Amino acid sequence: MTTSLRLSALILPVRRWGAGGRDQWRHAEDLGFHAAYTYDHLSWRSFRDRTWFGALPTLTAAAGVTERLRLGTLVTSPNFRHPVTLAKELLTLDDLSDGRITLGIGAGGNGFDATVLGQEAWSPRERADRFAEFVPLLDRLLTEPAVTHTGAYYSADEARNIPGCVQRPRLPFAIAATGPRGLKLTARHGQAWVTTGDPRLADTGTPEQSRAAIRDQLDRLGDACAAVDRDPGTVGRILLTGFTPERARILDSVEAFADFAGHHAALGIDEIVLHAPIPDSDFAVDQQVFDRIATETLGRLG
Numbered sequence: 001m002t003t004s005l006r007l008s009a010l011i012l013p014v015r016r017w018g019a020g021g022r023d024q025w026r027h028a029e030d031l032g033f034h035a036a037y038t039y040d041h042l043s044w045r046s047f048r049d050r051t052w053f054g055a056l057p058t059l060t061a062a063a064g065v066t067e068r069l070r071l072g073t074l075v076t077s078p079n080f081r082h083p084v085t086l087a088k089e090l091l092t093l094d095d096l097s098d099g100r101i102t103l104g105i106g107a108g109g110n111g112f113d114a115t116v117l118g119q120e121a122w123s124p125r126e127r128a129d130r131f132a133e134f135v136p137l138l139d140r141l142l143t144e145p146a147v148t149h150t151g152a153y154y155s156a157d158e159a160r161n162i163p164g165c166v167q168r169p170r171l172p173f174a175i176a177a178t179g180p181r182g183l184k185l186t187a188r189h190g191q192a193w194v195t196t197g198d199p200r201l202a203d204t205g206t207p208e209q210s211r212a213a214i215r216d217q218l219d220r221l222g223d224a225c226a227a228v229d230r231d232p233g234t235v236g237r238i239l240l241t242g243f244t245p246e247r248a249r250i251l252d253s254v255e256a257f258a259d260f261a262g263h264h265a266a267l268g269i270d271e272i273v274l275h276a277p278i279p280d281s282d283f284a285v286d287q288q289v290f291d292r293i294a295t296e297t298l299g300r301l302g
Contacts, residue, residue, distance in 0.1 A: 004265075004270060005261060005265045005269070005270060005271070005272065005298065005301060006034035006035075006270060006271040006272070007033055007261075007272055007273075007274065007293075007294060007297060007298065008033050008036065008037065008070075008272070008273045008274070009028045009031075009035075009036045009037070009273065009274055009275075009276050009294075010036070010038065010039070010074060010240065010242075010274065010276065011024050011025060011036050011037070011038050011276045012038065012039060012044075012047070012283070013038050013039070013052060013053040013054070013055060013058045014047060014051050014053075014278060015051070016051070017058075017061055021053075021058070021061075022061070022065055024276060025061075025062040025066055025069070026065055026066065028276070029066045029067070029068060029069040031291060031294040031295060032294060033069065034069075034070060034271065035069065035071065035102065035271075035273075036066075036069055036071060037071070037072045037073060037074035037104060037273060038055050038058055038059065038072075038073065038074070039073070039074065039075075040055035040056070040073040040074075040075065040076040040077070040081075040104075041055075041111075041113050042054075042080060042112065042116050043112045043113075046281065046282065047281070048112060055073055055076070056073075056089050056090075056093060059071050059072070059073070059093055059097075059101070060093055060096055063093065063096050063097035063100065064096070066100075068100075069100065070100045070101075070102055071093075071097055071100050071101055072102035072104055072174070073102075073103060073104045073105070074104035074174070074194065074238075074240060074273065075105050075106040075174075075176045076103060076104065076106075077105065077106050077107060077108030077109075077131075078108055078127075078130045078131060078134045078153075079108040079109075079113040079114050080113055080116065081134075083138040083141055083154055083156070084154075084156050084159045086138065087138055087141035087142050087161055088161060090103060090142065090165075090171060091161050091164070091165055094165045095165075095166055097166075098166060099171075101167070101171045102171065102173075102174055102191075102192070103172070103173050103174065104174040104175075104176065104194055104238075105135065105138075105173055105174070105175055105176065106175070106176035106177065106182075106194070107128055107130070107176075107177070107182060108122075108127055108131075109127075110122075128179065128181050128182070129152070130153045130154075131181075131182065131185065132181055133152060133153050133154055134153075134154060135173070135175070135185050135189050136185075136188075136189065137149055137151065137154055137156065138173075139170070139173070139189050142161065142165055142170035142171065143164070143165075143170045144161070145162050146158050146159065146160050146161075147159045147161075172191035172192060173189055173190050173192070174190065174191065174236065174238055175189065175190040175192070175193055175194065176193075176194035176195070176196075177193065177194075178195065178198075178217055180220070180224070183220055183221055183223075183224040184227070184228075186221065186235065187221070187224040187225045187227065187228045188228055190235060191235070191236060192235060192236030192237070192238055192271070193235050193236065193237055193238065194238045194239075194240060195214060195217055195237075195238070195239055195240070196241075196244070197210050197213060197214055197243055198214070199243065201213060201244070202245060202247075203245075204245075205245045206245055207245055207246045207263075209245070210245050210246070211263055211264070211267060214239070214267055214269070218237065218267060218268050221237075236270055236271060237268055237269050237271070238269070238270075238271040238273060239264055239269045239271070239273065240273045241260075241272060241273060241274055241275070242275050242282075242283070251274070251285040251286075251290060251293065252285075252289070253289060254289070254292050254293050254296050254300070255300075257293045258297050258300040261297055261301060265301065274293070274294075276290070
C-alpha cells in the first residue's frame with residue numbers, strides 16, 4: 001500500500017456564504033484536502049425545498065478565500081448547460097482561481113434538472129448522444145481561440161475564448177461514466193474518471209460486490225484506453241462516496257474509513273471524495289470525526 005491516495009471534499013451549496021458557507025471552503029483547505037467540489041444542480045433530491053445555491057458562483061467565491069485547494073464541479077451535465085456559455089464561465093473561473101479548476105462532467109440523469117427548463121426528460125440514449133457531442137465541443141472551446149460548430153444538438157458560431165485557460169492546454173475534465181460510450185469519451189478527453197460505484201448495489205449489495213463492480217468498471221476503462229492507444233495510468237480514478245453499500249458506516253470512525261479507503265486504493269482508486277457534514281440530512285456525520293478522517297487517514301495507509 002502506498003500513500004498516493006488523495007482525499008477530497010464535496011461541499012453542497014446549502015449554506016449562505018456569510019453564515020457558514022465561506023468557512024466550509026476555508027476549513028477544507030486547512031484540513032489538507034486535495035480538492036473541494038460541489039454539485040452542479042439547480043436543486044437536488046431531499047434538498048429540493050431547502051437552501052441551494054448555484055455551483056459556479058459558489059466556486060468563484062471559494063476561489064477568492066482559498067489559495068491551494070483545487071476546486072471543481074462533481075458533476076456538471078448538459079441537462080441545463082450549453083457548451084458555449086459553460087466554456088466562457090469555466091475559462092473565467094480558471095483565471096480567477098489561478099488554474100485550480102477541475103470540471104467534473106457527466107451525461108446527467110432524470111431528476112429535477114432534466115425538466116426544469118420545461119422540456120421532457122431525455123431518454124438514456126438521448127443523454128448519451130448529447131454527451132457525446134457536448135464533451136468534444138467543450139474541449140475545442142477551451143483549447144481553440146475561435147470555434148464554429150454545427151451539430152445535432154449544439155452549435156457555435158465563431159465562439160471566442162481568448163486568452164484560453166491558465167491550465168494548458170485546458171483545465172482538466174473528470175468524466176463520470178460507466179457505459180461504453182462514456183468510457184470512450186473518458187479515454188479520449190478525460191484527465192480523470194469518476195464513479196460512485198454500481199447504483200444497483202447501493203441498497204441491497206455487499207461491500208465485496210460493490211468492490212467487484214468497481215474493479216469491473218476499472219477494467220472496462222482500461223479497455224477503452226487501450227482502444228485509443230492511451231496508457232490507463234494517465235487517467236485519474238475518483239470515487240465519490242455516499243452511494244456504496246457501506247456508506248452508512250464509513251464515516252463513523254477513522255478506522256472504518258481507513259479500511260474502506262485501503263480496499264479501494266488497492267483496486268486502483270487514487271482519489272476519494274467525502275461529503276462534508278450537513279446536519280439533519282443524509283450527510284449528518286460528526287464534524288470532529290470527519291476532521292480526523294481528513295487529517296489522519298493517509299498516515300494509517302502507509
